[in-house]
Amino acid sequence: MTMEPVRSKRRPVLIALAIAVVLAVVASVVVIALTNFAGQQRRESLTLLKDERLNALVEARDKIQPAANAYLAAYKKARNVPATREEAEKNSAKERDDFQQAINSARSALSAVQTGNGSSEEAEGIGVAAAQLGDSYQAYLDSMEGLVESYAQFEGLFREDGAGCNGLFVGSKAANLRERQTLLGQAAVPCREAVNQLKQSKNISYVEFARTLDNEIAQLESHAETTAKSEENYNEFVRLKDEYVKKADDATARNASEEELLKIADEVKAFNTRIKNNRSEFDFAAKRYLNGVKEMPTLVEEVFSKNVAAQIKHHDTVIPLRVQVLKDAIDAELAA
Amino acid sequence: MGDKSLEETISAPPRARSRRTVIIVVALVAALVAAGLGTWFALSRPAEPGRADVVRLDKHRMIVDNSMNLYDPLVEQFSGRYSNAISEKAGQPEEEKVLSQDRERIVRESQANRDRLEHMAESPILKDQAVAESFNRFKDQYSAVIAYNDQLLINTTNIYRSVGGPCAALHSSLNVASETYAQDYVKSADECLAALATAKDGADAETTTLLTEVEAVIRGQRDKQQEVLNSKDTFERLSKSMLAGLALLDINDAFAKAQTTYETATKDKYSKIIESANSANSDFEGVLKKSLEQFDAASGEGK
Structure with a gap:
């Protein structure tokens, strides 16, 4: 064993070692450069998200409500010409398209924001804030889309060439209460069908209104049945009363026994109780029937004046707050 | 003994080689660790709060x-x-x-x-x-x-x-003048009381107070209507029914009081928290x- 083989063995090792060290250094430099570059890129994309995409999102939302209003007005105007639902839809097609376009732009503005927030691992705050904004924004778009989509259906509920719910207001068309009940029942069939369709709307204000209206119709039907029955009972009572009077007169005329007279008296008393109960049931149902009919126009009116307005106000409060929170989350991430 | 010397001659060169291998590995590891540390230092924020x-x-x-x-x-x-x-x-x-x-x-x-x-x-x-x-x-x-x-x-x-x-049905959809009012009332009241009892589950102090007060009002009415049902004769039934009817007049006051107490208490609580x-x-x-x-x-x- 001499030195030679050792030296010849050590040299490649040293070379290998040197190469390894150089490689490691180069690799770490590359890693550092890449992460710095990635960090720089991330900062740029966050700045873009905050300054451009979020503003685009807000601007896209600002266009939704005017577009929806324009469509609702155009449709209503076209329908009042008068025109059928199909014609009115045709004549408001431009506004409808404009609205749909506004919705589509808003949806793509939203997806630009959602893809633009980068990996949520690094900044959980941004991910959560963006998801919350997305949730609220989406809900707003869906509800406005539902408002427009189901408007023709809603608007046609109380039209004669629509669902014919105005047939519920029987009024003086009926000769008696049984006829009123029949007419009401006839009007209720197509009306109910339309109401149930409205329950499928994407807009909760329509859905809640449809639920209430459905229950109101059921109440009207039940009260109409009660009052019709009471009226028939009453007619029967008038006939029975004559019978009792005749029976009592007979008994008195032929000097009937006290026992028989008392029995007749008891019958009359029971009869009076029936009349009284019939009357109270009638009053109860009639009062509610009239109230139901009287309040129905208010119910319809409040869909827009109260519920839709409240819904829009809700979104007008929530979405700007969500945007602000996301902006602050980005600022926190960018702080240096 | 011969066996042992043979073993030594064979195993000597590999031992020398393995030492070199160890050095290489250690050096490599050291280089990688150094590079890793460098990267980590470059990426991590300064430890000092800024x-x-x-x-x-x-x-x-x-x-x-x-x-x-x-x-x-x-x-x-x-x-x-x-x-x-x-x-x-x-x-x-x-x-x-x-x-x-x-x-x-x-x-x-x-x-x-x-x-x-x-x-x-x-x-x-x-x-x-x-x-x-x-x-x-x-x-x-x-x-x-x-x-x-x-x-x-x-x-x-x-x-x-x-x-x-x-509970909503109790004072809105029952016909007071109806023959079966007492019966209907007792039945609905029992449903309402059962619901109120479960509603206390997980409720806070203010809500429990509200529910308890509502419960007391409804139980009182229910018991009066039950007395009407228990009456033996028409006269007794009539007088009990009248008393129960009169008690109904107070019910709105009782509810209003429970509600006001609740609203004041929760409002106070919340505004203090917000403040x-x-x-x-x-x-x-x-x-x-x-x-x-x-x-x-x-x-x-x-x-």
Whole structure:
């Protein structure tokens, strides 16, 4: 064993070692450069998200409500010409398209924001804030889309060439209460069908209104049945009363026994109780029937004046707050 | 012995080689560790808390403060939808849907807010005693706002489920003049009382008081109507029924009183919570501002 083989063995090792060290250094430099570059890129994309995409999102939302209003007005105007639902839809097609376009732009503005927030691992705050904004924004778009989509259906509920719910207001068309009940029942069939369709709307204000209206119709039907029955009972009572009077007169005329007279008296008393109960049931149902009919126009009116307005106000409060929170989350991430 | 010497001659060269291998491996590992450490140092933020940490914490403070304003509209939306689903008898699936969508949204909201507070607690700037103290107060007060709204969610659900559900029918859809009124009343009242009993589950003190008061009023009415049913003769029935009817006249007062007590109590409670939160917030804001000024002053002197 001499030195030679050792030296010849050590040299490649040293070379290998040197190469390894150089490689490691180069690799770490590359890693550092890449992460710095990635960090720089991330900062740029966050700045873009905050300054451009979020503003685009807000601007896209600002266009939704005017577009929806324009469509609702155009449709209503076209329908009042008068025109059928199909014609009115045709004549408001431009506004409808404009609205749909506004919705589509808003949806793509939203997806630009959602893809633009980068990996949520690094900044959980941004991910959560963006998801919350997305949730609220989406809900707003869906509800406005539902408002427009189901408007023709809603608007046609109380039209004669629509669902014919105005047939519920029987009024003086009926000769008696049984006829009123029949007419009401006839009007209720197509009306109910339309109401149930409205329950499928994407807009909760329509859905809640449809639920209430459905229950109101059921109440009207039940009260109409009660009052019709009471009226028939009453007619029967008038006939029975004559019978009792005749029976009592007979008994008195032929000097009937006290026992028989008392029995007749008891019958009359029971009869009076029936009349009284019939009357109270009638009053109860009639009062509610009239109230139901009287309040129905208010119910319809409040869909827009109260519920839709409240819904829009809700979104007008929530979405700007969500945007602000996301902006602050980005600022926190960018702080240096 | 011969065996052993043979073994040594064979094993000597590999031992020398293995030593070299060890050196190479150690050197390689050392190089990699050094490179790794270098990368880590280059990437990690300076351990010393800096101005950016203050700015960041202040932004997080604003986020939490702004997020609190979302509770009112969200809770309002939930209670509106839930009460409609219950009062219009939309059915179990519909009620479940409101609970799983609108209520769960608020539950998630609260979780996100608590996470935000926890995240803030990790800020390096909290090494500063004054900032830490102010933050802890901020965290406690805002946690109280979150907890209040979580409880409000439970209360709202319970009240609508009972008072808005089976109890609503009691004084709106029964015909007082009807022959079977006493019977109908007792039946509906029993349903209402059962619902009220379950509604106390998980309710807070104020809500439990409200439910108990409503319960007492309805139980009183129910028992009076039961006496009507128990009466042996017509005269007794008539007089009991009249007394029960008269008692009904007081029911609105009793309900109004229970409701006013409840509203005053919860309003007081909430405004106190909000007040403390606001004061903790402005205090924390001031402390952070001061800390920022210190950093600015320090960097100004440095130049």
